Structure formats: C-alpha cells, structure tokens
Amino acid sequence: MNTHRFGKASRAAALALLLCGAVSAAGLAQGAGTGRSGERTQGAGAASPRSHRRALVRFPPIVKRATLATMRRHLQGLAEIQQAMAAGDLETAARIATMKLGMSSMHGGQARQEARFMPPAMRALGMRLHRQAGAFALAAQDAAATGDVRKAQVVLGQMMQTCVACHAAYRLN
Numbered sequence: 001m002n003t004h005r006f007g008k009a010s011r012a013a014a015l016a017l018l019l020c021g022a023v024s025a026a027g028l029a030q031g032a033g034t035g036r037s038g039e040r041t042q043g044a045g046a047a048s049p050r051s052h053r054r055a056l057v058r059f060p061p062i063v064k065r066a067t068l069a070t071m072r073r074h075l076q077g078l079a080e081i082q083q084a085m086a087a088g089d090l091e092t093a094a095r096i097a098t099m100k101l102g103m104s105s106m107h108g109g110q111a112r113q114e115a116r117f118m119p120p121a122m123r124a125l126g127m128r129l130h131r132q133a134g135a136f137a138l139a140a141q142d143a144a145a146t147g148d149v150r151k152a153q154v155v156l157g158q159m160m161q162t163c164v165a166c167h168a169a170y171r172l173n
C-alpha cells in the first residue's frame with residue numbers, strides 16, 4: 001500500500017476501493033453522492049487528483065467533539081499496541097485492541113449518533129476498522145500461543161490503512 005500517496009484524492013479513491021473488500025461498490029457509489037445533511041460530498045472519487053480536497057461531513061459540534069476524542073483514543077491505542085508488540089506482550093496488544101479500537105470501544109449512543117451523520121461509505125470504513133481490531137485481537141492471541149507474530153503484524157497494518165483511507169477521503173466541518 002502506498003501510504004505516502006494518500007493526500008491525492010484519486011489515489012485515496014483507489015485505496016478506499018482496495019480496502020473495502022467487504023463493502024459493495026454500490027455502497028461506495030452512494031457515499032460519493034449527497035450526505036444526509038444535504039451537503040454535497042465528494043466521497044472518495046469525484047475530486048481531481050490535484051485538488052487534495054476531502055469530502056466535508058457535517059457533525060453537530062457535540063458529536064464532533066466526542067468523535068475527535070475517540071480518534072485520539074484510537075491513536076493512543078495504536079501506540080500502546082506497538083509498544084506491547086515490541087515488548088513481546090501479545091496478550092496486552094490484544095486487550096488494548098479490543099478495548100480501544102474494537103466494536104465494544106464504541107459506546108453505543110455515541111456510535112449511533114456518529115453513524116447517523118456519516119455518508120454510507122464512511123460508515124463502512126468505521127465498521128471495517130472495528131472489525132479489523134477484532135481480527136487483530138484474535139491474531140495477537142494466536143501469536144501469543146504460537147510465537148509467530150507475522151499475521152498479527154499484517155492485520156495491524158491493514159487496520160492502520162483503514163485510518164489512512166478515511167482521513168484521505170473525509171473531513172469534519
């Protein structure tokens with residue numbers, strides 16, 4: 001994956017498509033249309049390669065604040081996962097992924113609020129992130145048993161690509 005290219009919208013589109021194996025093309029196309037707020041969104045595809053423009057997604061201020069706090073917790077989670085893996089503590093890496101990035105890291109009400117305001121393709125990336133965190137936790141637990149960390153590292157990289165793909169495609173007002 002060419003993470004260094006993610007600033008370019010068309011590359012982001014390609015990246016998002018590559019990353020969205022589980023997401024139907026129809027879902028993505030829908031995401032490139034008009035967001036629920038009525039704001040014209042570009043999804044991950046419409047902008048010219050040079051525009052560097054990301055689709056604007058409108059969240060109410062209180063939802064935005066909560067979302068950004070969750071984002072910072074996600075980044076902290078990644079840092080802690082890397083540290084735990086470097087220390088060879090796969091069990092801890094698995095636990096952090098589950099707590100800070102997995103499905104249960106999203107407190108029901110907040111996640112529902114956020115999802116309401118997201119274009120479908122953005123929502124799909126969010127779901128994908130949480131699924132990948134679950135897959136990473138399983139791979140890390142396996143690695144703790146077998147001593148082979150490669151699968152866990154691959155899944156961790158894929159999960160980070162989902163962070164990159166969403167940031168390349170969307171911004172909040």
Ligand code: HEC
Pocket residue numbers: 068069071072074075076078101122123125126129159160162163164166167170171172173
């Ligand atoms: C579903 C889309 C999506 C996913 C997936 C996603 N983010 Fe974000 N993130 C955003 C948006 C949108 C913003 C706001 C960006 C803007 O307005 O410029 C943001 C902002 C952030 C910020 C800035 C927080 C602040 O206080 O300003 C951090 C840090 C961050 N994300 C980390 C992560 C990490 C780490 C991951 C992956 C583990 C991740 N994000 C996954 C959409 C996403």
